[in-house]
Amino acid sequence: MSRKILLSRGIRGVAVLVAGAVLASCKIPSFGAFHGNTVQGNSTYHLWQGFFIASIFVGGITFLLLGYALIRFRRHGDAIPKQVHGNTKLEVFYTVIPVLIVAVLFVFTVRVENKVDAVSRNPNLRVDVTAFQWGWKFYYPSYRVATITQGVDAYPTLELPVGETATFQLVSNDVVHGFYLPQFDFSRYALPGVTNYFDFTPQHTASFVGRCSQLCGLYHAEMLFYVHVVTPAQFASWIDTHQKAR
Amino acid sequence: MTSVLSDEKTTSNVEAQRPPGGFYRWITSVDHKVIGKNYMYTALTFMFIAGAMALLIRTQLFNPNGHVVGQQTYNELFTIHGSIMLYLFAGPFAFGGFANYIVPLQIGAPDMAFPRLNNLSYWLFLTGGTTMLLGFFTASGAAAFGWVAYAPLSSNPYSPGPGPDLWIVSIALVGFSGIFTGVNLVTTIFYLRAPGLTMFRMPLFTWSMLVTGILILVAFPVLTAALVMLYADRHFGAHFFSVQGGGVPVMWQNLFWFFGHPEVYILALPFFGIISEVVPVFAKKPIFGYRGMVFATLAIAGLSTGVWAHHMFTTGTVLLPFFSALSLLIAVPTGIKVFTWIATIWGGQIRFSVPMLFAMGFIPAFVMGGITGVMLASPPIDFYTHDTYFVVAHFHQVLIATTIFAGFAGIYYWYPKITGRMLRERVGRWNFWVTYLGFWVTFMPQYLLGLRGMPRRIAVYSATDGFTFLNRVSTVGAYVMAIGMALFLVNVVWSWRRPVAAEANPWDGATLEWATSSPPPAHNFHSLPPIRSARPVWDVNHPEHADAAPVIAGGDESAD
Amino acid sequence: MRTESRIYLGVGSFFLLILIVYFLWSKESTGSVLLLASAGLGILPGLYMGWWSRRMKPRLEDAEVVEPRDISGIVGTFPENTIFPFTLGIGAWLTGLAFVFGGWFAVIGMGFVISAAFAATIESKRSSLAEAANRRGAED
Ligand code: HEM
Numbered sequence: 001m002s003r004k005i006l007l008s009r010g011i012r013g014v015a016v017l018v019a020g021a022v023l024a025s026c027k028i029p030s031f032g033a034f035h036g037n038t039v040q041g042n043s044t045y046h047l048w049q050g051f052f053i054a055s056i057f058v059g060g061i062t063f064l065l066l067g068y069a070l071i072r073f074r075r076h077g078d079a080i081p082k083q084v085h086g087n088t089k090l091e092v093f094y095t096v097i098p099v100l101i102v103a104v105l106f107v108f109t110v111r112v113e114n115k116v117d118a119v120s121r122n123p124n125l126r127v128d129v130t131a132f133q134w135g136w137k138f139y140y141p142s143y144r145v146a147t148i149t150q151g152v153d154a155y156p157t158l159e160l161p162v163g164e165t166a167t168f169q170l171v172s173n174d175v176v177h178g179f180y181l182p183q184f185d186f187s188r189y190a191l192p193g194v195t196n197y198f199d200f201t202p203q204h205t206a207s208f209v210g211r212c213s214q215l216c217g218l219y220h221a222e223m224l225f226y227v228h229v230v231t232p233a234q235f236a237s238w239i240d241t242h243q244k245a246r
Numbered sequence: 247m248t249s250v251l252s253d254e255k256t257t258s259n260v261e262a263q264r265p266p267g268g269f270y271r272w273i274t275s276v277d278h279k280v281i282g283k284n285y286m287y288t289a290l291t292f293m294f295i296a297g298a299m300a301l302l303i304r305t306q307l308f309n310p311n312g313h314v315v316g317q318q319t320y321n322e323l324f325t326i327h328g329s330i331m332l333y334l335f336a337g338p339f340a341f342g343g344f345a346n347y348i349v350p351l352q353i354g355a356p357d358m359a360f361p362r363l364n365n366l367s368y369w370l371f372l373t374g375g376t377t378m379l380l381g382f383f384t385a386s387g388a389a390a391f392g393w394v395a396y397a398p399l400s401s402n403p404y405s406p407g408p409g410p411d412l413w414i415v416s417i418a419l420v421g422f423s424g425i426f427t428g429v430n431l432v433t434t435i436f437y438l439r440a441p442g443l444t445m446f447r448m449p450l451f452t453w454s455m456l457v458t459g460i461l462i463l464v465a466f467p468v469l470t471a472a473l474v475m476l477y478a479d480r481h482f483g484a485h486f487f488s489v490q491g492g493g494v495p496v497m498w499q500n501l502f503w504f505f506g507h508p509e510v511y512i513l514a515l516p517f518f519g520i521i522s523e524v525v526p527v528f529a530k531k532p533i534f535g536y537r538g539m540v541f542a543t544l545a546i547a548g549l550s551t552g553v554w555a556h557h558m559f560t561t562g563t564v565l566l567p568f569f570s571a572l573s574l575l576i577a578v579p580t581g582i583k584v585f586t587w588i589a590t591i592w593g594g595q596i597r598f599s600v601p602m603l604f605a606m607g608f609i610p611a612f613v614m615g616g617i618t619g620v621m622l623a624s625p626p627i628d629f630y631t632h633d634t635y636f637v638v639a640h641f642h643q644v645l646i647a648t649t650i651f652a653g654f655a656g657i658y659y660w661y662p663k664i665t666g667r668m669l670r671e672r673v674g675r676w677n678f679w680v681t682y683l684g685f686w687v688t689f690m691p692q693y694l695l696g697l698r699g700m701p702r703r704i705a706v707y708s709a710t711d712g713f714t715f716l717n718r719v720s721t722v723g724a725y726v727m728a729i730g731m732a733l734f735l736v737n738v739v740w741s742w743r744r745p746v747a748a749e750a751n752p753w754d755g756a757t758l759e760w761a762t763s764s765p766p767p768a769h770n771f772h773s774l775p776p777i778r779s780a781r782p783v784w785d786v787n788h789p790e791h792a793d794a795a796p797v798i799a800g801g802d803e804s805a806d
Numbered sequence: 807m808r809t810e811s812r813i814y815l816g817v818g819s820f821f822l823l824i825l826i827v828y829f830l831w832s833k834e835s836t837g838s839v840l841l842l843a844s845a846g847l848g849i850l851p852g853l854y855m856g857w858w859s860r861r862m863k864p865r866l867e868d869a870e871v872v873e874p875r876d877i878s879g880i881v882g883t884f885p886e887n888t889i890f891p892f893t894l895g896i897g898a899w900l901t902g903l904a905f906v907f908g909g910w911f912a913v914i915g916m917g918f919v920i921s922a923a924f925a926a927t928i929e930s931k932r933s934s935l936a937e938a939a940n941r942r943g944a945e946d
């Protein structure tokens with residue numbers, strides 16, 4: 001069989017596999033990641049899956065070639081093997097293919113990036129987040145409700161209505177912090193002197209722990225907050241109780 | 247007789263009227279071999295110290311709410327662990343140790359271009375390194391802001407005391423040491439090559455060191471400048487990085503990573519170079535695509551100054567597509583290198599001596615780290631994984647693949663040359679396999695921990711986080727790795743107590759360092775073989791398979 | 807020298823290329839300034855070496871074919887033992903520590919630095935005389 005035929009068969013095989021994977025996209029495993037419980041985070045999650053599959057191919061081929069060579073070409077005597085100094089065609093091949101792969105990865109990256117970074121012009125909700133050593137303040141300007149860290153073990157709650165787009169404004173009072181919501185597949189620095197904006201549109205009700213991801217001093221490990229994604233009705237009553245408590 | 251340099255004629259040692267002995271000799275020697283060895287011993291000592299800190303860190307994380315050490319101590323530990331590993335071990339080990347010792351030999355030079363400067367570099371490195379450790383003995387402890395020292399946390403109101411200042415002075419001294427070594431390396435490679443050793447006949451290790459030298463000169467001054475600004479902020483009331491005074495905190499990150507990303511390649515390129523030496527020798531073949539390798543190395547150098555902000559994707563202040571594109575692109579020359587190594591062993595006669603074992607272990611470990619690097623180069627994925635254990639696993643895999651696996655490939659490969667003694671194969675194998683097993687067990691769970699939401703640099707987590715099991719696996723792996731590393735010390739002690747003499751060329755090496763005795767004499771060479779290809783020693787030992795057409799001794803050489 | 811110069815020029819021009827794209831796209835100043843400095847760091851030595859390479863005799867290092875007689879003789883003078891880098895290093899260290907522990911360290915440190923600089927100058931003067939003598943000797 002000639003090299004060309006082998007090659008074209010290989011390419012066809014890969015194409016079939018990729019197509020299969022895409023068709024079965026709902027059944028692609030999570031590869032350890034959270035599904036990204038927001039519209040934005042979920043597209044990150046799908047990008048992750050794509051990258052992971054591409055990695056399996058590239059890594060797999062590399063490991064197979066290496067493993068094969070290591071077994072096949074272990075020393076069999078004292079003969080000096082043929083002194084091959086290179087092969088321009090092959091070298092061009094293994095330069096061009098990676099360029100094509102990363103080009104594809106880049107295209108998908110930019111598409112998802114734009115989605116994740118988009119800030120809505122008329123959000124349903126606005127939340128102002130302030131990070132400080134060592135806690136968080138979540139302020140809902142339209143309701144004048146705030147929750148805030150009150151000493152160790154008194155973590156604040158970030159309450160969000162499911163299905164509604166919330167625009168976040170993020171600042172820091174002192175050093176750099178990382179506003180990190182693992183289940184939303186997202187984090188963003190709270191930088192002194194910089195105001196960051198981003199959107200979340202939560203997809204399912206859930207509750208989980210959010211954290212500070214960027215080292216910010218002594219109690220960095222304990223800068224936690226609770227995230228509750230609730231139904232709009234529950235959210236309204238939560239706001240209500242907090243307004244009354246004020 | 248071809249091309250013999252008589253001993254007297256090689257160099258004139260006018261200053262060595264009375265060679266002094268012992269301690270004084272060690273301090274005053276400007277021989278690149280003595281300095282190179284000092285660098286290696288010192289860097290490896292730092293590595294074992296930082297390794298011990300790593301074990302403490304992992305022990306703390308074995309249990310939820312661990313209290314092996316307090317939070318302040320924990321922050322100091324990972325800061326100094328990272329700082330030692332990156333500033334005092336990986337770099338100096340490569341360009342102070344290996345490069346210093348091997349580059350002059352590989353290019354047939356008697357010494358480095360500036361031997362006295364070389365000696366000064368070493369003292370700056372030793373004193374600078376010691377200074378970092380001094381922080382632990384001050385009342386308020388060592389620096390505790392991570393090896394990246396993000397301002398304004400590293401600035402005065404948030405990190406007072408002498409510990410951080412010691413850290414700054416330490417890095418500044420070590421930085422100058424690095425700059426001097428960079429100058430020395432580039433000059434040596436440009437001006438002291440043996441006759442006939444054209445640039446495109448240089449061994450790939452020497453090429454790597456040249457490019458590393460250039461990158462040092464680009465990157466280190468930026469770090470030094472940033473440190474000066476930080477110090478001024480801390481003590482002279484400057485406001486480079488404080489908002490209150492009209493400064494820009496994120497500028498620190500720009501400056502730091504403009505140094506920091508080239509730095510990670512400064513740490514990686516020398517070790518790629520080692521692999522490019524070891525792989526052909528143990529496959530008994532020349533490197534596949536020499537020029538491609540050289541251009542890949544240069545491409546990495548070029549690209550690596552254009553990707554710094556991939557460490558800052560989540561700041562919300564950087565041009566995402568630009569940095570993402572260049573970061574993805576840098577995977578291409580890196581990939582070329584991997585494919586080249588595989589193509590080099592293809593069709594060879596592979597001998598699995600210990601250096602080759604480490605080199606072959608390096609490849610999968612590095613590929614794994616490289617692949618996750620590509621994932622991190624995609625901003626959305628980075629938003630999710632930034633500052634989590636996913637990143638911790640990424641950079642430990644690439645760094646340990648390079649500095650430990652490729653580094654040990656280099657140690658086992660050149661140890662006979664450097665000491666005149668062989669290391670034991672059997673202990674060496676155990677050294678490799680135990681360390682290697684520990685490596686995978688330590689770091690694979692950390693990827694998962696990162697994806698499950700564990701941030702980096704946290705001293706405690708809670709039992710309800712679901713992090714406990716994976717952390718325990720990782721800690722066990724770390725101890726296995728430590729045992730593996732201890733076996734290296736066993737091997738060294740063994741070879742020292744019961745020496746087995748090494749020949750001049752025990753591995754059938756192809757480059758000039760194997761043309762002189764083990765260890766080499768003062769000023770390295772009594773005679774040089776004719777240099778007509780990138781593998782002069784191979785040409786002499788295997789005339790029937792030589793890269794260059796054989797030359798009849800005394801014949802008319804200009805005819806060809 | 808031509809290859810050496812091209813390496814620097816190549817790397818430097820690449821930095822320049824990155825700079826142009828980056829600056830036009832982002833208008834961000836810190837990175838642009840750093841890229842500009844890097845481009846200069848690559849291009850200037852590159853030009854210098856290129857200029858020099860056209861003016862100097864071809865070097866043996868760059869010769870594809872070398873005669874045996876080309877590779878014998880004196881390579882250069884290399885010092886063997888000297889205490890001054892050590893003294894200088896200690897001086898620099900103590901001066902560095904002054905930034906942490908106060909000016910006294912700088913006084914002692916600069917003492918070391920200055921005396922090392924003096925002594926090293928005298929030493930190298932003496933050795934260059936000796937080298938000249940040696941060279942005369944080697945030529946016989
Ligand atoms: C295939 C090429 C590589 C790519 C695309 C890549 C990409 C990245 C990215 C995007 C980050 C930032 C992650 C984050 O903080 O969120 C990162 C971190 C890091 N990488 Fe790589 N990397 C590559 C190879 C290497 C190599 C060869 C080394 C060193 C030997 C290295 C060492 C590091 C280190 C030390 C960090 C973490 C720095 C810190 O935040 O403390 N990487 N890498």
Ligand SMILES: [Cu+2]
Nearest residue numbers: 212214216220
């Ligand atoms: Cu924090």
Ligand SMILES: [Cu+2]
Nearest residue numbers: 507510556557
């Ligand atoms: Cu980087």
